[in-house]
Amino acid sequence: DGGITQSPKYLFRKEGQNVTLSCEQNLNHDAMYWYRQDPGQGLRLIYYSQIVNDFQKGDIAEGYSVSREKKESFPLTVTSAQKNPTAFYLCASSIRPGLRSYEQYFGPGTRLTVT
Amino acid sequence: GQSLEQPSEVTAVEGAIVQINCTYQTSGFYGLSWYQQHDGGAPTFLSYNGLDGLEETGRFSSFLSRSDSYGYLLLQELQMKDSASYFCAVKSGSARQLTFGSGTQLTVLP
Numbered sequence: 001d002g003g004i005t006q007s008p009k010y011l012f013r014k015e016g017q018n019v020t021l022s023c024e025q026n027l028n029h030d031a032m033y034w035y036r037q038d039p040g041q042g043l044r045l046i047y048y049s050q051i052v053n054d055f056q057k058g059d060i061a062e063g064y065s066v067s068r069e070k071k072e073s074f075p076l077t078v079t080s081a082q083k084n085p086t087a088f089y090l091c092a093s094s095i096r097p098g099l100r101s102y103e104q105y106f107g108p109g110t111r112l113t114v115t
Numbered sequence: 116g117q118s119l120e121q122p123s124e125v126t127a128v129e130g131a132i133v134q135i136n137c138t139y140q141t142s143g144f145y146g147l148s149w150y151q152q153h154d155g156g157a158p159t160f161l162s163y164n165g166l167d168g169l170e171e172t173g174r175f176s177s178f179l180s181r182s183d184s185y186g187y188l189l190l191q192e193l194q195m196k197d198s199a200s201y202f203c204a205v206k207s208g209s210a211r212q213l214t215f216g217s218g219t220q221l222t223v224l225p
Binding site for chain 2: 033035040041042043044045048056058059090092097098099101102103104105106107108109
């Protein structure tokens with residue numbers, strides 16, 4: 001079955017540590033996205049990538065970094081510079097950047113808690 | 116900047132019809148999407164309006180008026196499983212990315 005996987009589902013870290021969240025898709029989608037969701041809030045775009053080896057900052061990129069070395073994979077690193085990292089992180093993909101970006105497929109999410 | 120407004124909560128009974136409104140302010144508008152998210156789950160795509168008018172998909176319909184910067188999601192024959200959060204999202208800007216609203220929590224009562 002095609003889809004997006006994110007691991008782990010729950011992640012706990014101490015303040016000051018960097019942590020990398022995994023996102024893999026086997027949908028053969030070109031575009032991938034990372035969103036952050038806080039309780040009772042909508043989704044805010046952190047980074048997106050429209051093609052391998054290229055990515056762009058979203059609305060809240062500070063304190064985060066990404067890479068896109070393979071079409072299938074788009075890992076997100078939450079660095080110690082992110083002031084409030086505890087949140088629900090969602091990875092998504094769409095078949096084409098721009099044109100079909102209105103229809104995004106989401107992974108199950110990673111709930112990160114930093115204490 | 117961009118802004119979207121939708122009601123924070125809506126309650127309706129099983130079998131009823133409910134409408135969730137969304138107003139937006141943005142530049143470079145392309146269209147309006149709707150997503151459903153159950154508690155703790157992943158958002159799932161429901162519909163997209165790139166042009167004015169009504170789009171129907173089963174029990175769900177979505178409407179867009181570009182001149183009024185307004186859209187809505189209409190859910191008919193409500194079922195308990197429709198209890199979820201519903202997000203409108205505008206596709207806009209040169210990168211044509213999505214900007215999401217804060218979501219509407221729909222509670223369906225028996």
